[in-house]
Amino acid sequence: MRYVTIPADKMADYITALARRQKVVAPVEKGKGQFAFEPISEGREATLTYIPTILPPKKFFMPQYETLLEYDLHEGQKMQAVVELEEMVLFGVHTCDLAGIACLNTVFSDRPKDLNYLIRKNKIVIIGLECVAYCDEYASCALMNNHLPNGGYDLFLTPLGDRYIGHVNTYIGDSLVEEGGFFRDATGADFAALEEVRRRKREVFHDEVPIDLDEIPRIFAHSLRTTIWKEIGDRCLSCGNCTNVCPTCYCFDIVDKPNLDLKSGRRIRVWDSCQNERFAKIAGGESFRKERSSRKRHRFFRKFRYPVDRFGKFFCTGCGRCSRTCMARINLKETLAQLAREYV
Amino acid sequence: MSKQKLPILESEYNIRPARILKVRQLTLTEKLYEIGFPNGESLNHDPGQFVEVSIFGVGEAPISLASSPTRRGSFDLCVRNVGKVTAALHQLKAGDSIGIRGPFGRGFPVQEFVGNDLLIVAGGIGLVPLRSLIHYVLDNRREFGKVTILLGCRTPQNILFSDEIETWSSRLDLSFSCTVDKADPEWKGNVGVIASLIPGITLSRHTYAVVVGPPVMYRYVIAELLLKKIPAHRIILSLERHMKCGLGKCGHCQINNLYCCQDGPVFRYEQLRDLEEAFPR
Ligand SMILES: Cc1cc2nc3c(=O)[nH]c(=O)nc-3n(C[C@H](O)[C@H](O)[C@H](O)COP(=O)(O)OP(=O)(O)OC[C@H]3O[C@@H](n4cnc5c(N)ncnc54)[C@H](O)[C@@H]3O)c2cc1C
Ligand code: SF4
Ligand code: SF4
Ligand code: FES
Numbered sequence: 001m002r003y004v005t006i007p008a009d010k011m012a013d014y015i016t017a018l019a020r021r022q023k024v025v026a027p028v029e030k031g032k033g034q035f036a037f038e039p040i041s042e043g044r045e046a047t048l049t050y051i052p053t054i055l056p057p058k059k060f061f062m063p064q065y066e067t068l069l070e071y072d073l074h075e076g077q078k079m080q081a082v083v084e085l086e087e088m089v090l091f092g093v094h095t096c097d098l099a100g101i102a103c104l105n106t107v108f109s110d111r112p113k114d115l116n117y118l119i120r121k122n123k124i125v126i127i128g129l130e131c132v133a134y135c136d137e138y139a140s141c142a143l144m145n146n147h148l149p150n151g152g153y154d155l156f157l158t159p160l161g162d163r164y165i166g167h168v169n170t171y172i173g174d175s176l177v178e179e180g181g182f183f184r185d186a187t188g189a190d191f192a193a194l195e196e197v198r199r200r201k202r203e204v205f206h207d208e209v210p211i212d213l214d215e216i217p218r219i220f221a222h223s224l225r226t227t228i229w230k231e232i233g234d235r236c237l238s239c240g241n242c243t244n245v246c247p248t249c250y251c252f253d254i255v256d257k258p259n260l261d262l263k264s265g266r267r268i269r270v271w272d273s274c275q276n277e278r279f280a281k282i283a284g285g286e287s288f289r290k291e292r293s294s295r296k297r298h299r300f301f302r303k304f305r306y307p308v309d310r311f312g313k314f315f316c317t318g319c320g321r322c323s324r325t326c327m328a329r330i331n332l333k334e335t336l337a338q339l340a341r342e343y344v
Numbered sequence: 345m346s347k348q349k350l351p352i353l354e355s356e357y358n359i360r361p362a363r364i365l366k367v368r369q370l371t372l373t374e375k376l377y378e379i380g381f382p383n384g385e386s387l388n389h390d391p392g393q394f395v396e397v398s399i400f401g402v403g404e405a406p407i408s409l410a411s412s413p414t415r416r417g418s419f420d421l422c423v424r425n426v427g428k429v430t431a432a433l434h435q436l437k438a439g440d441s442i443g444i445r446g447p448f449g450r451g452f453p454v455q456e457f458v459g460n461d462l463l464i465v466a467g468g469i470g471l472v473p474l475r476s477l478i479h480y481v482l483d484n485r486r487e488f489g490k491v492t493i494l495l496g497c498r499t500p501q502n503i504l505f506s507d508e509i510e511t512w513s514s515r516l517d518l519s520f521s522c523t524v525d526k527a528d529p530e531w532k533g534n535v536g537v538i539a540s541l542i543p544g545i546t547l548s549r550h551t552y553a554v555v556v557g558p559p560v561m562y563r564y565v566i567a568e569l570l571l572k573k574i575p576a577h578r579i580i581l582s583l584e585r586h587m588k589c590g591l592g593k594c595g596h597c598q599i600n601n602l603y604c605c606q607d608g609p610v611f612r613y614e615q616l617r618d619l620e621e622a623f624p625r
Contacts (some may be wrong), residue, residue, distance in 0.1 A: 069355070077400070251594055254589065286559045
């Protein structure tokens with residue numbers, strides 16, 4: 001268990017030093033209060049106080065378009081399954097997004113394993129970053145127990161005012177803090193400051209929704225037929241934004257992309273959304289989630305019920321992205337509160 | 345270090361090259377394909393499983409195995425022309441190449457059927473996966489008790505495998521009845537929906553019912569089977585869903601918390617009766 005510190009005014013230089021050696025991806029300000037994970041070459045391009053990025057880091061682990069297989073029919077049927085990957089350091093990942101990556105890891109490690117995902121993920125180095133204040137009113141990370149770090153990083157940084165304290169979690173993390181002599185080992189005063197940050201955080205981060213995490217399975221066990229789904233379904237536009245921006249939504253389609261010669265091409269996987277009506281339609285014309293209410297319910301059940309049965313964990317990180325992005329102002333915290341009011 | 349593309353030999357998305365050995369037009373919209381692997385290997389599937397059929401440049405489609413694993417060296421697929429991939433398949437001839445992934449999913453629990461009677465209820469194209477079971481049962485006939493097959497079709501023109509049906513109906517070790525929703529002048533058999541055939545048959549206490557058909561059929565047939573006192577765990581169904589990966593990942597085939605591609609496509613009614621999304625409402 002190794003802890004280190006780095007002066008806050010050296011952080012940009014440190015990131016620049018990292019970026020000299022390898023690809024670094026970090027939160028970058030996009031205007032209008034929005035942020036995105038993007039490749040940077042200088043530390044000052046990164047923003048260390050940011051609210052959840054438009055797209056979560058999922059886009060590096062499971063790219064929106066990904067080649068699974070290449071084929072060539074010029075001489076018989078030639079094909080090769082491939083994985084596309086890129087080594088990178090993902091800098092500044094919040095605890096909610098670390099939880100999201102953990103969910104994707106769970107899904108794609110489950111048998112039959114998804115090698116494309118598993119091979120790619122091992123090329124990505126993760127540097128976490130702690131939030132000391134809420135990003136905005138959409139977050140429910142404390143409800144989901146994701147406001148504090150639960151692993152899933154190589155190095156994890158917590159701001160302590162004039163410095164950051166870093167938790168070195170892996171041997172890769174060890175080599176990260178060797179870079180350029182920016183870090184020194186943490187002392188008793190640093191640990192005391194970290195304790196103080198966490199204490200203050202616990203005072204602020206709580207009760208985003210008036211329920212307990214433990215009650216959620218019971219609430220969802222009773223909420224299959226509530227009219228709440230119809231109410232939010234009536235407002236939903238089925239745009240699929242909520243699933244695109246969700247760090248734990250991983251549904252996909254598989255399509256062929258022929259090259260211009262029509263004899264060769266690629267089979268790709270592309271993000272898909274259960275909010276589209278055709279998602280669950282079969283050839284006979286039967287559509288198994290025809291009503292928007294049933295599709296909305298499905299999204300919530302895929303966060304709070306089904307993965308609990310299957311993987312023993314919730315698939316909502318509390319990042320708030322779905323609520324932040326929804327044009328119909330469907331708000332996850334409000335929906336949870338409504339469900340709780342009906343059934344607790 | 346920039347973007348890389350590496351080969352993976354063990355990818356679940358790899359396909360096995362296969363060849364169409366024979367094609368037979370069964371109806372206006374359905375064709376039967378006999379498929380073989382180049383080295384004559386068998387697929388080693390269970391009756392009721394399915395494969396993903398791949399045509400490069402067009403895509404993949406989940407198709408049920410229509411033949412029994414007791415037949416070695418090749419397997420059958422019966423395909424209805426409804427869209428992109430299925431239309432492209434209908435263009436292919438004997439000798440053409442396709443790709444196969446799978447077999448996928450859980451098939452019919454044939455070992456559990458041993459020593460029991462079977463009531464097989466097929467609606468329309470549901471006969472395709474059931475043909476793999478029927479052939480399996482006929483190839484191992486003495487392992488099973490009484491076998492009854494009920495078949496329902498929209499019109500006499502839609503009947504699949506009419507030549508085989510002819511032999512089934514003349515076999516003494518099978519009881520076979522057929523009904524059509526709408527008859528034509530030549531039709532001499534039953535007219536009416538398939539569920540209407542069930543009240544008239546006598547079933548022993550050790551009967552398994554195996555039901556495959558269009559989504560709307562299940563409720564009516566199951567209601568009749570329950571009236572016949574067949575317990576929910578002995579009612580076996582195969583469900584169709586939109587499928588892309590076959591691997592329990594893409595999400596398309598989900599029925600509440602079950603994945604049709606991996607947990608199914610064959611289920612017991614017991615697993616489904618309380619699931620909101622199992623049958624159309
Ligand atoms: C387990 C299983 C077994 C099946 N067995 C057979 C069989 O033995 N014979 C047979 O003819 N058909 C079978 N089907 C149905 C067959 O998979 C679809 O008809 C086929 O995928 C349609 O693809 P397409 O490209 O031709 O149609 P498209 O042009 O893609 O679409 C036509 C229609 O089919 C629906 N559809 C598209 N893709 C799928 C899909 N992957 N699964 C289901 N529906 C889809 C679309 O929503 C649309 O309504 C089976 C389906 C499943 C799930
Ligand atoms: S973002 Fe909002 S409107 Fe769009 S599909 Fe999701 S809930 Fe519906
Ligand atoms: S459901 Fe909404 S709040 Fe929960 S992880 Fe997905 S985007 Fe974030
Ligand atoms: S077909 Fe992809 S999850 Fe079942």
